Amino acid sequence: MPSLIKKLESFTGKFESPQLAILRSISLFSQIATGELRTIRGLLHQRTYIKGEIVFDEGEEAQAVYFILKGKVIIRRQGMPIDSMIAELGDGQCFGEMALLDDSPRMAQVRAAEDCVLDVLFREDFLILVQTHSQIASKLSLELARMMGDRLRRQTTSGYIL
């Protein structure tokens, strides 16, 4: 009986698989409906990074936004000592979201603080989403604007936007 309910929920679009539940934990996707989350999942690239590996460098041309499914990353100015990090991000957080807006260079280096699993949304995929699924794109954009507003408010202490 529970499996039947699951099948029915899956059919009606309410059932969330463990992978979708992980995506749901990401703040940017908090307002996205389950069916819409499935559409986004179809566009995400999953990458694994080993502890110490560089995700991207400062000055690199930004092409994608990263979501942390598992693990931690540190954000810091390139070439500076490891303890001079700007921020440490963990499960459910995202970084490099400026890449969705333009192709300006990355403003800091991101490195895996422990073994990580990241989901990556490429800017071109986001632009396709804007064209084909405007409702999802507008929800994402709104969340993105909120997040950037929050970052701007905190900019006085950190001095950087990724």
Next chain:
Amino acid sequence: MRNFREGPRSITWCLIIVATCALLFLFQKILWLVVPFMLALALYHLLSPLSKRLIVAGLSSSFVAAILSGAFLMVLGGTLLLVYPIVIANIGEWQHTMTRYLNGGSAAIEAGIASLQHEYAFLRKTDMSGMVRQNLVSFAEQFSGNNLGNILFTIAAWMPSLLLAPVITYFLLKDGAKLRKFVGSSVPNAYFEKTLYLLYALDRTSRLYFISMLKLALIDAIFLFGGLWLLGVQSPLALGLIAAILGWVPYIGPLLGCALAVIVTATDFPGNISLIYWVIGLFALLRFLDDFLFVPYIVGKSMHIHPLLTLLMFFIGEAIAGVAGLMLVIPILGMVMVIGETMEIIFLDTRLRARHAYANRLHKINASRDFEVHQI
């Protein structure tokens, strides 16, 4: 990190041209696969806007891919089923019409030769006009017996591979994102963003090429329709459209289009040599505009290829793979250029390579972490 928009260096350009030539040489051997793939790419870019609209309307991408490619297949099959009995029923009449038009064409050639013979004495000794007339009339009379079977056989032989086009289109529409994810997953982390950028750039390049080819055909058709209409030639729209579509085969296509218009003019306006010269002049002007203005600036510029290189590559393509080379050289060059540019960026970026090497080292250390514990 070097920006993508600076363009490849001279050594990379040389490698791009060499790779394009090698690919052309290879592709002419597997035209049965390359032609349906190119048709599928064109169809994919043509159907993409409609596909996006249907997805916006709420249909799934798999369903949209199935209905669009299925609809195309049905239209193609239906057209063939409709056209076949029409061809069989009218073939005799068409041959009669073709003979009439060829006679008209040969009469025009004869008149042209006669005027030349009138001007130049040494030409009077030869029976050029008789030879031309005899060849054209025998070609028209024996066409169905000698060539029709070969043409039908060639069409039948190409059908299975041409039917591949809608199948490939279906998978491109349905699994485009999956294909990108698959390619992306096989690339090391350090090169991941660059590789994805490359895939999108390839998609953009091929879309720009096919769109610019459609633009070119539209410009040619409007130009020819206007010109032929002003000259008073009958059926200017049909002639303009046929000549514009034939124009997709560089150099040979326009000649065929011009020959068709001349034959129609010569038959409908017998003895009006000056009108034939005007029609030839119109096609020559279009050729000039196409070769030195429209093709280099619309096709070449849309793909960020220098107009002079576009022109040069047409000659190289023709020398390597004939008509197929003429048609394939620019799209292949555009795609190889994007790949070459990205490869150059990756290979010249010591930081990216160092990051990849560092990640490998980290993986090795991680994999051998417990070795020393066992030795103790």
